[in-house]
Amino acid sequence: MKNYARGGNVPYRWEDPLFKGVTFLFALFILLLTLFIAFSLLVHATPAIKKFGFEFLWGTTWDPVSEQFSALPFLYGTLITAVIALLTAVPIGLFVSIFLSEFSPRWLSDPISYLIDLLAAIPSVIYGIIGLFVLVPLMRGNIEPALSNSIGFLPVFQGPFYGVGILTAGLLLSMMILPFIISISREVMLSVPQTQREAILSLGATQWEMVYKVVMPLSRSGIIGSIFLALARALGETMAVTMVIGNNPDIPLSFFEPGHTMAAVIANEFTEAASELYLSALIEIGLILFLVSFVVNGIARILIPGGVRAA
Amino acid sequence: MKSVLEVKNLSASFGPHPQAASHPVLKGISLSVTAEQITAIIGPSGCGKSTFLRCINRMHEVVHGATVDGDVLLNGKSVYGKGVDPVLIRRRVGMVFQKPTPFPTMSIYHNVAVGLRLNGLKKKAVLDEQVEVSLRKVVLWDEVKDRLSQPGTSLSGGQQQRLCVARALAVNPEVLLLDEPTSALDPMSSGKIEELLRELKKSYTIVIVTHNMQQAARLSDMTGFFLMGELIEFDATSKIFTTPTDARTEDYITGRFG
């Protein structure tokens, strides 16, 4: 490069900067696009922000007829379904990644991981119809009665069995986030040096003790990162949740009852929003979703070591 | 002279595919390791000396598909006998690796204590004492006694390796295996480790794999020479390095190949 700079007789001294400039513009475009998404959401959410202020976050009324909008039911539904999803998917996911990285040989672990990655590729709407036609009847007919009979003393497992509802949405979500937890945790665990494993084994540790004392502590941040990534997915998931949550803008006490999430209310009501304020309130929910996913993904990004690829 | 380890017709290979089975890493090794001596294993790289070491504490089978044939007797009892759990064998046969492997998430104290805790020792006072005893044995106590709670990785390379020796000694092994323990260290640190081994041999049986012939000559009482998976010669160190019986041993120690 130096030779060109000296002003040698080079025919392409303007071509390289041009090419670089063009690719730079595309890179810049991506940056500006992201900023512009945030900006335009903010602008269009402004009427609702001005009208309702912080009341929007903790009010419980969502009434399009009287134009009273506040988002707590949706915040609650989003959070609770995500928590239910994590509570079921994290233990299963960790056990699977322990199996894949520690207990099974590579010839078995690689194809299984490949199949599990396919689970992440199944479109959300497909999970939705499975949820609607298989999970919902199963919940109403078997799981919810069983839960009510066994741990029904907890208020969240009481009440009529709707089938659709918060618990159903949470369980469907757990199915959808499972592959994210597994593929990243497995890769992080596999990246623990073999010498560390052998060092603890040579002291007379069992395989589980090896996992617990050496592999897990060394991959802790990556594992937590994978959980945050899965959380981000769960918070923003739309179609599957919309199809099974029951779309009820309330804060039900029981997990059996229908609820609503931020993404689901946008999907359901956006095209019906007749007034500017109504639309603006929905966009404000979108803005909240954007900010939450910004934070959660940011945490995941910090925790997951570079070089480990998401599914 | 009591024999602690008795290796009988030991063969080993990696991987289940036919190519590996027809080219074993170890072919019919037999030798016996005497108590409270240092036995050195030398040979060119790829001759199977590390695999030999890893067969003794059943570490070889950690690699999927690895196979072992023959037997190893530890104090007269088969290590590969039916129903013998490698976990118990490894408690009784300590191992130190080529590169220092302190556990980065554990403190110096916990690095030494972890083996004891795994084996069910919970009394704080006993743990404290055994950690101190082990660290004193490797002449590390005075250097680290004020920072036992710092991570094991905060030590220098040579100190880390001594920490690993202390970690192995803490569970009272019957044999100590060392796989090229000084190859990743500077000459000063290597010297300290050698000094330490000479001291330890008074109470431990030691098997050391090394690619450094001078080290074997300086340290060991017995030396075995491995070539292409076979034990070419096994004899007193003084004999191996002065009047070897086999021409190949002579070629190797005089530096004519390898």
Add this chain to the structure above:
Amino acid sequence: MGGVISKNINDEQSYAILGCIIKVNNNYLMRKILNISIFSISTICTIFTLSLLFFVFSYILYQGITALSWDFFTKLPAPIGEGGGGMAHAIIGTMKLLFVAVLIGFPVGLMGGIYLSEFGGRLFPAGRGRFVYSVRYAADLLNGIPSIVIGIFVYIVVVLPMKHFSTLAGGIALGIIVIPIVLKGTEEFLRLVPSTLREAGLALGMAKWKVILTIVVPTAFPGVATSMMLGIARVSGETAPLLFTAFGNRYFSSGWLSPTASLPAMIYTYSISPYSNWKQQAWAGGTVLLVLVLLTNALSRMLLRRKKLRTQ
């Protein structure tokens, strides 16, 4: 020193450390049971996860095969109450949407990726660092934004000014989702190209842009193409961003500026409808979509796997 010698090597009852007797067998049994339990639980969890995949796949196929017919691919939806009909318009619609998405996502992702890999960081480490970092961060963020939020954005900047839903708007929304996938893939695989290849080109007196376009990108092409296919696989199943951009249509959509049906949106609408004929059609659509997405995904991953094996 050392352990107590007993008859069987496993029968080592206890050994002493500083006078403290360790009862090996008591402790060992618990450790062994724990180890076996964890192994069993993790095996069961793995089998469970795999059976989820097989269940979803086989159930959709089972439901879909009976509902699928030639009409599904060639006919328009039948009026409510009448049997038969198909989703020909939605299949065409999805293809048109994907075409727009590719037109936007591929060039932006590819060129941005070239910038990050070839002009960001390694060759010019100083000064540009912060910009490159921000672009990567933005791409990660873009990848993580819920797709429904992308839908809102496109609604604001495309649908509102144009005053109607359109294929173009839907395609733009999908294109924005494709961008970060292609960008990450391009950067990652260009970086895998050994720098000796670049230097060889430069040493021949080639211009840098020529080295990049004729040596670096072609060398990395299998990887880049894989990420492009993964991008298509991902957005071909996206529903949420289409709901208020492409909207939907009961007929073929003409041109690019009118609302269009798409396979995933049709599946959604039909599955939540009360008509059993429509539900049948939803299963059929689900089958087509699942096969399409999984085939694209599986094929591209297999290509990548083989390529990786060859270079290592």
